[in-house]
Amino acid sequence: xxxxxxxxPVTRIEGHLRIxxxxxxxxxxxxxxxxxxxxxxxxxxxxxxxxxxxxxxGRVCGVCxxxxxxxxxxxxxxxxxxxxxxxxxxxxxxxFCSQYMHDHVVHFYHLHAMDWVDVVNALxxxxxxxxxxxxxxxxxxxxxxxxxxDLQKRVTKFVESGQLGIFTxxxxxxxxxxLPPEINLIGLAHYLEALEWxxxxxxxxxxxxxxxxxxxxxxxxxxxxxxxxDTGAINAERLAHVGKxxxxxxxxxxxxxxxxxxxxxxxxxxxxxxxxxxxNYLVYGDLPTNGYRDPAxxxxxxxxxxxKDLSTVHEVNMREDSEIQEFISRSWYEYAEGNDTGLHPWKxxxxxxxxxxxxxxxxxxxxxxxxxxxxxxxxxNAMEVGPLxxxxxxxxxxxxxxxxxxxxxxxxxxxxxxxLFSTLGRTAARGLESLLIAGWAQEFYESLLTNIRNGxxxxxxxxxxxPERWESFAQGVGHMEAPRGALAHWCVIRDQKLENYQLxxxxxxxxxxxxxxxxxxxxxxxxxxxxxHDPEQPLEIIRTIHSFxxxxxCAVHLYDEDGKQVSRARIL
Amino acid sequence: xxxxxxxxxxxILGIGNLLMGDEGVGVHLAQRLALRELPERVDVLDGGTGxxxxxxYFEDYPCLIMIDATLDGRPPxxxxxxxxxxxxxxxxxxxxxxxxxxxxxxxxxILGRLPKIHLFVVSVAELQxxxxxxxxxxxxxxxxxxxQVLELAERxxxxx
Numbered sequence: 197x198x199x200x201x202x203x204x205p206v207t208r209i210e211g212h213l214r215i216x217x218x219x220x221x222x223x224x225x226x227x228x229x230x231x232x233x234x235x236x237x238x239x240x241x242x243x244x245x246x247x248x249x250x251x252x253x254g255r256v257c258g259v260c261x262x263x264x265x266x267x268x269x270x271x272x273x274x275x276x277x278x279x280x281x282x283x284x285x286x287x288x289x290x291x292f293c294s295q296y297m298h299d300h301v302v303h304f305y306h307l308h309a310m311d312w313v314d315v316v317n318a319l320x321x322x323x324x325x326x327x328x329x330x331x332x333x334x335x336x337x338x339x340x341x342x343x344x345x346d347l348q349k350r351v352t353k354f355v356e357s358g359q360l361g362i363f364t365x366x367x368x369x370x371x372x373x374x375l376p377p378e379i380n381l382i383g384l385a386h387y388l389e390a391l392e393w394x395x396x397x398x399x400x401x402x403x404x405x406x407x408x409x410x411x412x413x414x415x416x417x418x419x420x421x422x423x424x425x426d427t428g429a430i431n432a433e434r435l436a437h438v439g440k441x442x443x444x445x446x447x448x449x450x451x452x453x454x455x456x457x458x459x460x461x462x463x464x465x466x467x468x469x470x471x472x473x474x475x476n477y478l479v480y481g482d483l484p485t486n487g488y489r490d491p492a493x494x495x496x497x498x499x500x501x502x503x504k505d506l507s508t509v510h511e512v513n514m515r516e517d518s519e520i521q522e523f524i525s526r527s528w529y530e531y532a533e534g535n536d537t538g539l540h541p542w543k544x545x546x547x548x549x550x551x552x553x554x555x556x557x558x559x560x561x562x563x564x565x566x567x568x569x570x571x572x573x574x575x576x577n578a579m580e581v582g583p584l585x586x587x588x589x590x591x592x593x594x595x596x597x598x599x600x601x602x603x604x605x606x607x608x609x610x611x612x613x614x615x616l617f618s619t620l621g622r623t624a625a626r627g628l629e630s631l632l633i634a635g636w637a638q639e640f641y642e643s644l645l646t647n648i649r650n651g652x653x654x655x656x657x658x659x660x661x662x663p664e665r666w667e668s669f670a671q672g673v674g675h676m677e678a679p680r681g682a683l684a685h686w687c688v689i690r691d692q693k694l695e696n697y698q699l700x701x702x703x704x705x706x707x708x709x710x711x712x713x714x715x716x717x718x719x720x721x722x723x724x725x726x727x728x729h730d731p732e733q734p735l736e737i738i739r740t741i742h743s744f745x746x747x748x749x750c751a752v753h754l755y756d757e758d759g760k761q762v763s764r765a766r767i768l
Numbered sequence: 769x770x771x772x773x774x775x776x777x778x779x780i781l782g783i784g785n786l787l788m789g790d791e792g793v794g795v796h797l798a799q800r801l802a803l804r805e806l807p808e809r810v811d812v813l814d815g816g817t818g819x820x821x822x823x824x825y826f827e828d829y830p831c832l833i834m835i836d837a838t839l840d841g842r843p844p845x846x847x848x849x850x851x852x853x854x855x856x857x858x859x860x861x862x863x864x865x866x867x868x869x870x871x872x873x874x875x876x877x878i879l880g881r882l883p884k885i886h887l888f889v890v891s892v893a894e895l896q897x898x899x900x901x902x903x904x905x906x907x908x909x910x911x912x913x914x915x916q917v918l919e920l921a922e923r924x925x926x927x928x
Contacts, residue, residue, distance in 0.1 A: 236898030240787060252900075255786045255816060302820055306871055351878065359854040360874050391875040395823035409818035 201731045202559060203738065213707060213746055215719070216559055217737060219728050224737070227716075227723035228562045229707045231569040238546040241697040246272045246689050247661070249697065250413045253685065256699075262295050262401060263678040264685070264699070265413040270488055271685040272415050275672025279487065281654040284417035286644040287404050289483050290438065291411070292676075293637035294400035297445040299679040300583075300630045301453055303745045305383075305390035308623065310366060311739045312460055313383030314373040319352055321377035329378050334455040338389065347385050367733045374463040382459065386452050397445045403434050417656025422648055435645065442641055446634035449627075457627045461609055464620060468611050471619030471740035473722030475504040476577050477585035478512065478705065480684060482677035483636060495636050496586050496677050497593045500574060504617055506592040512574065514673050514684060517543075522570040522700065526709035528552060529570065536712040538573065541686035542671050544698035571708040571717060572700050580718040581681025581705045582744060583626040588616065597635075601628045619722070622743040663692040678702055680745050706744050719744065775831040775884070776809060778925050780917060781822070782835045783815040783869070789899050790844065790892035790906045794835040797913055807918070809925045820872055827876070831884040831924055833917055838889035844905040846891040847913055849920070886924075888917060 203215045218226040237256050241249055249272065253264040266288060273280065280288075323345035330339035355363045375383070398408055404420050405411020412419045423429035481491050481498030491498050499509035513519050521538030524531055530547045531537050539545060551565055560566045573579070590598030605628060606613060615621055660666065668691055675684040681702030688696040706718040716724075719741060728736050782798030785791045798814040806812060811829075815822050826832065840846075854877065876882040890906060890913060902910070 237787060240898055240900065252787065261816070261821075298820075306820070306875075354878055360877065362871070362874055388875060388879060391820075391823065391872070391879065394820060395827065398821050399824070401821075409821040410814075410816045 199731055200559060201728075201734055201737075203734055203741075213703075213741075214560075215723070215737060215741060216562065217723055217728075217734070219731055222727055222729070224723045224726045224728060227720045228560065228566060228709070229717065229719040230560055230567040230709065231703075231707060232567070236546065236548065237699065238544070238697050241694050244694050245663075245692070246275070246687060246694050247415045249685075249687070249694060250415070251410075253699070254410050254413070261410050262291055262405070262413075263676060263683055265411070266292065267674045267676045267678075267683050267685040267699075268687075269413050269415050269674065270676065271672045271674025271687045272689070273672070274488070274674055275670040275687055275689050276415075276660050276666055278416050278657055278660050279489075280417045280657055281652075283422065283644060283647055283652060284655050285484060285487065286640050286647070287418045287420065287655070289640045290442070290637060290644065291401055291404055292483065293633050293640065294397050294442065294445065296633045296679055297449060297630060297637070298394050298397045299745075300626050301390050301448065302394050303679070304453060304457075304623075304626065305387045307745070308742045309383050309387065309456075309460075310362075311735065311742055312373070312464060313375060313387075314368055314370075314380050315351075315366070315384045315387070316355060316363060316368040317373065317375075317377050318380035318384040319348055319355060319377075321348065321381035323348065323381075326378040326381045329459070330382055333459050334451045336451040336455070338385070344381055344385065347388070348381065351384065367735045370730070370733055370735050372729055372735050372739075375460060379459055379463075383456065386456055389452065390448075393444075393448050397441055400438055400441050403438055404430065414656055416658050416661055417654075419656075421655060422653040424648065435648075439641055442634075442637045446638065449630050449634045454627055454631055457624060458605070458608060461620060461624065465609065465611060465615070467620040467739070468615030468618045470726055470736075471622070471722045471743060472617040473724075474578055474580050474716075474718050475502075475617055476579045477501040477588050478574055478579035478581050478682055479585050479589040480512065480514065480675040480677060480682040482675075495632075497590055497595060499589045499593060500577075500579065501585075501588055501592055502577065504614075506588065506613075509589055509592050514675060516540075518575070520572060520574055520684075520700070522572045522698075522704075523711050524565075524570050525712040526565050527567050527570050528565050538712075541673075541684070541698035541700055542688055542696065544686065544696065546698070565709075567709040569704050569708045570700075571711045572705050573711055576713075578711065578715050578717050578721070579705055580722075581702045582622065583629050583679075583681075584616065584622040585681060586677060587625040587629055597632055601631055619740045619743045626745070666692060681705060703744075703746060707746065719746075773884070773924060774927050775829075775924055777829055778810050778831045778833065778921055779825055779829040780806075780810060780812040780833045780835070780921060781815045781825065782813070783818065783822075784837055785817050786900060787898055789901065790890075790903050791837045792900075793837050793890045793892065793902060793906055793913075796902060797835050797910065797917065800910065800914060801917070807922045807925055810921045819869055822869070823872060823876075826872065826883055827881050829883055831886070833886045833888065833921055833924075835888045835890070835913070835917060837892045840889070840891050842891040844891055844893045844903060845909040847909055847916065848889055848891075849916070850887045850889060852885055852887055886920060888913065 199219045201217050214230045214232050216228045217224045250265040250268040253268045254261045256264050323341045326344045327341040354360045401411040402408040421429045424432045478500050481494040481496050483495035484493050486493035500512050517540045523538050525535050528550045530549045591602050671688045673686050684700050686698045708717040722740050726736050728734050782794035784794040786795045795814050798812050801812045
């Protein structure tokens with residue numbers, strides 16, 4: 197007999213992402229991932245001025261606001277053949293790096309760590325032993341017995357009050373939690389320290405983007421001016437502040453995030469063989485060091501890996517009609533050419549047609565259409581995107597910096613390279629790329645200072661800002677590596693207006709439903725064979741899905757204060 | 769609210785998604801307020817879908833007036849004021865495993881850095897299509913919402 201369990205929401209937001217999984221003899225035998233919230237941003241953009249698109253798309257999501265704005269600017273610049281000056285590229289790269297450091301640390305400590313760290317169990321830790329462990333894994337200063345014992349006292353009060361969701365809503369005590377209380381306490385301490393730390397790094401966005409959240413971008417460059425002596429501009433003081441923030445960020449990643457990962461992982465090495473899924477990985481590439489049009493200069497190399505074969509990195513052409521296509525045979529949309537057609541995003545259509553059950557419902561009819569996400573494919577292949585894909589493509593491309601961090605981590609954990617293709621591998625990859633990015637941020641910052649010292653203060657190319665200089669028809673693609681994976685915006689501009697605009701976001705690649713041939717996408721595929729100890733508390737499902745850093749376009753937050761629990765995981 | 773509650777600085781923080789109709793009511797109000805003169809010591813911020821990005825504002829101000837949409841089943845456009853003290857006074861969900869405003873509030877609570885929060889919620893209909901603007905039901909109450917928010921902001925800063 198098999199049970200179907202429903203996990204909804206997997207993210208905080210009701211109706212956002214829903215997983216239905218069939219369980220037989222304690223293992224998942226089938227899984228369905230559904231985005232149950234409609235996205236219609238494409239239609240909001242049609243007919244608008246392409247130069248404004250970045251501001252709208254930046255609102256689509258509250259976690260990665262800047263990534264959509266950047267992809268949008270690049271898309272329009274690509275269409276109009278605008279080349280941004282080196283400083284603008286460096287500022288964009290620095291904002292990208294700080295976004296990553298913020299996003300990955302917050303994801304780890306405030307979302308994913310709690311899948312591995314039992315915070316309630318941390319109260320049983322011996323502060324002295326905790327201190328010894330903390331000091332043996334890192335030079336981070338907050339590590340005295342007194343520090344941990346004070347923290348325990350403070351937190352005990354909240355746990356006993358029963359008023360904080362973090363201590364009441366988890367699967368605390370679940371047998372799949374394996375850490376000793378002392379490491380749980382370190383995790384809890386750093387949950388709080390990360391909260392304090394993350395508010396600083398985002399200030400980089402406010403400095404270069406004028407405000408945060410939702411910083412300003414500009415088609416043609418960046419909307420900030422450099423003048424070392426002007427109080428209203430990016431001056432010497434603000435640049436020094438950026439330098440300090442980036443250095444502090446790097447220190448936190450080196451001394452807190454990475455040591456914690458390496459301390460937690462040895463207790464969960466079995467997860468190095470769970471949750472692998474597709475084995476196909478796709479990266480568009482990012483962090484140009486010689487312009488967006490020179491992919492060889494990217495810090496993150498582009499490419500695709502198929503069937504876990506690291507000996508070959510395939511080239512990806514985002515402009516080729518037959519390479520990237522979106523399907524809707526299992527999604528609540530209609531295409532003019534029919535249900536099983538695949539469309540390249542430049543020809544993409546967004547005609548929503550909901551045919552699912554009327555809410556509230558117990559479960560979806562997964563034999564029919566069952567998601568608002570379209571299903572993207574590369575040359576017909578389902579692909580995983582994200583940190584693991586980036587680390588693997590960098591590794592397989594022979595990049596020394598990638599090889600160094602990956603090989604040394606595998607050696608430290610004493611696991612073979614095959615452990616990379618797993619839930620644990622995905623979670624480790626996110627940490628390792630944070631480490632790389634923190635280092636690259638220093639390089640970009642130094643380059644920016646050098647340019648400014650040499651008298652180059654150009655921040656935008658406005659020669660084509662006037663629409664009268666545009667061709668009557670143009671199309672472009674703006675791609676980037678968002679923290680969650682490959683992201684691209686395809687735009688079609690006719691008579692100075694957006695005629696079509698299509699986003700293919702990372703979670704669409706990963707969380708989409710099956711394609712016309714019935715092939716699963718990354719989430720679904722990664723859940724197959726995952727053991728589930730207790731269907732009422734499917735911690736294992738959450739672990740694997742969270743390892744992808746699920747985020748389905750836009751943090752809609754609505755208050756349902758009458759306490760109606762939509763979250764559930766139950767047997768049907 | 770205690771009768772003598774006053775603060776030296778206060779932030780009016782409108783949050784929500786501008787692209788989702790009435791869900792963006794908090795942002796619409798913030799943008800409205802940004803165009804007018806505000807009481808001394810009162811600032812306004814369009815917090816958008818900021819989540820964790822808003823941390824420093826929570827730490828920099830001793831008091832916040834937040835405005836957001838709510839799905840509480842009341843007629844669209846209903847305005848209510850809440851004084852959430854714990855994250856559990858905010859709506860419940862399985863927040864342990866997720867990121868957002870409530871987790872932020874919770875973390876700050878443990879750190880002992882949670883400011884006083886007054887929360888105005890505006891009821892919206894269950895289904896919000898993606899468009900920029902407000903429904904007539906919510907648009908109609910905007911002047912009243914603005915009046916209530918400003919009146920409270922003034923009351924909370926006068927005499928401090």
